[in-house]
Amino acid sequence: MDRMIRVRGARVHNLRGLDVDIPRDQLVAITGVSGSGKSTLALEVIFAEGQRRFLQGLTPGQRSRLDRWERSEVDLVEGLPAAVCIDQRSGSTAARSTLATMTEIHSHLRLLFARVGQVHCTGCGRRLESRSPQAIVDVLQGLGEKRRVMLLAPVVSRRRGRQLEVFEQLATEGFVRARVDGELVELSPPPELDSHLDHSVDAVIDRVVIRDGLGPRLQDSVELALRVGSGRLIVSCEMPDGGWDDTLYSSRLACGECEWSAPPIEPRTLSFNSPEGACETCRGLGRVGEPGEESECSDCNGTRLRGLAQQVTFHDDSIVDICRLSVEEAHTRLSGWLESSEDDGTPESAVIRKVLPHLVSRLGFLERVGLNYLTLDRSTRTLSGGEFQRSRLAGALGSGLIGVGYVLDEPTIGLHATDSQKLVSCLEDLRDQGNSVLLVEHDLAVLRQADWIVDLGPGGGRRGGRLVVSGPPEDVMACSESVTGAHLAGRMAERPRQRREVDPGHAVTLRRANLNNLKDLEVAVPLGVLCAVTGVSGSGKTSLVSGTLVPLLSAELSGRKCEDVGTPAAELDWPEDSGLDRVVLVDQSSLGRSPRSTPATYTKIWDEIRKVFAQTRMARAKGFDSRRFSFNTDPGRCEECSGRGHVTVEMQFLP
Ligand SMILES: [Zn+2]
Ligand SMILES: [Zn+2]
Ligand SMILES: [Zn+2]
Incomplete structure (x- = not known):
């Protein structure tokens, strides 16, 4: 020691x-x-x-x-x-914070999906494969003898303007022809385009008739086309009827059918805390509207992410699918992935075997602190104080x-x-x-x-x-x-029990309660006695009492219909002579929204004290009324701190 x-x-x-x-x-x-x-x-x-x-x-x-x-x-x-x-x-956490982000599970998931995820086309949903230049050459040679083929590099795709700079650049690089809006043209002098219309420009890289022995030339042309076309190339073949047919190839991830090419997928592409990943409508919040009247964002269905994020999958799940799971479900699924992963020497398997163990252990810590029932996309703002603290504890363990x-x-x-x-x-x-x-x-x-x-x-x-x-x-x-x-040491004398008789008929009966994880619950709560509701974390205590019983009972006692106040559907029944007329919820939520709220102001004692001070001889001589003694309003409150008693220094510059 x-x-x-x-x-x-x-x-x-x-x-x-x-x-x-x-x-x-x-x-x-x-x-x-x-x-x-x-x-x-x-x-x-x-x-x-x-x-x-x-x-x-x-x-x-x-x-x-x-x-x-x-x-x-x-x-x-x-x-x-x-x-x-x-x-x-x-209450103080960032608006976008979720259980997954605060425990760093989200950043590990993003790394996993960005590095080894399978990308799908946003248009047709098919899996996208990238092709190596050699693979494209193989395709060309497979087209058959005497086939006339053009290799084109897409440079401008449906963009407004005369494209003069594009033509100059291509001419400087030594290209002679281009295909503009489907027509072959010479680059010198540059073609005149209507500046008010959209145009597409493809540089003509090579024109060949397929025959044996062309391999090295095709290889050079394909590589050049991919360079000029930023990873994309069009193979245009003459058809038996004399027309030309285009196929788009890509050394990156692209869909030939939809002519859609995936942007590079980085971990930040999958982050709703990054402008590149966040849904543009709700800016990554998942919800839209003013506080109090919020609703789920319809563009991202509350997932907070752009559509692209859901097109990246691993074992057929997207990062959004995984975050919708509870801690327990995610732990089981990711453990399964880890068990089935094999070290085949590829960079992909190295990433999987590095990242998955971190994820599995962090999920394990969340289970150990008893949060197995929370979903990973749960907003930290809606966690109870204890759940929030235990999430952070799991993060600390991890x-x-x-x-x-x-x-x-x-x-x-x-x-x-x-x-x-x-x-x-x-x-x-x-x-x-x-x-x-x-x-x-x-x-x-x-x-x-x-x-x-x-x-x-x-x-x-x-x-x-x-x-x-x-x-x-x-x-x-x-x-x-x-x-x-x-x-x-057990030396305290126990208080004698003062238990009351419970009359089973004198009770509020709740039936068909189904909020959150409650399953068609039926329960009788005896009246006129001290009654405890208990159970392990996540068993539904809060859903039963503050989620169902209290709002339902106060609605019915005040003569309103449950539908009108939006309380959860359940049936409530109590005896006529119960004497029930009011429900008071004494919870742990903070008393006042004002940072100036104190026990004295909350209980209204302060109002009386202010009146007493305003009655003093000196106050009357100076013309001070009771507002002079309030730290909530001018002229009573201190100007420097607006009555808070302390001043907040912005800490954003901290490392
Ligand atoms: Zn597609
Ligand atoms: Zn959204
Ligand atoms: Zn002050």
């Missing part, structure tokens, strides 16, 4: 000159009652100090723009590793970084006991990779598995902020002052 993070004299918020030593490369839990200062120590002292040091590594120019960056109120933090915070803030200090705020919040255990084993893996893991945690089962516990308290707010005990779980259990220790 000689490698320690030493904190001396921490005074942020209610911490009172806290001194504590925390072992590195261990699983450490910081605990204590609500308001004891746990999160302050983890996030605002240890993590903030780690970030501040990162910022000190910036150039002076970059740093000068961060003059306002406060030093945390702490005398000394020593032995700190580079810190990464795996938080639950899902990154394979070592020597990092990971800080997690209550990672087990809202988790079923089964899922908590999976999470702990992931945290142990992160530690065993050579990292320090620091949790703010309440869950007793998790605390028992920590290597070290820092217990703050003894109470909350002014009665907190002190170190009660710091050591292995046994030390904490043995500490008589520690409330946490008493709980861990």
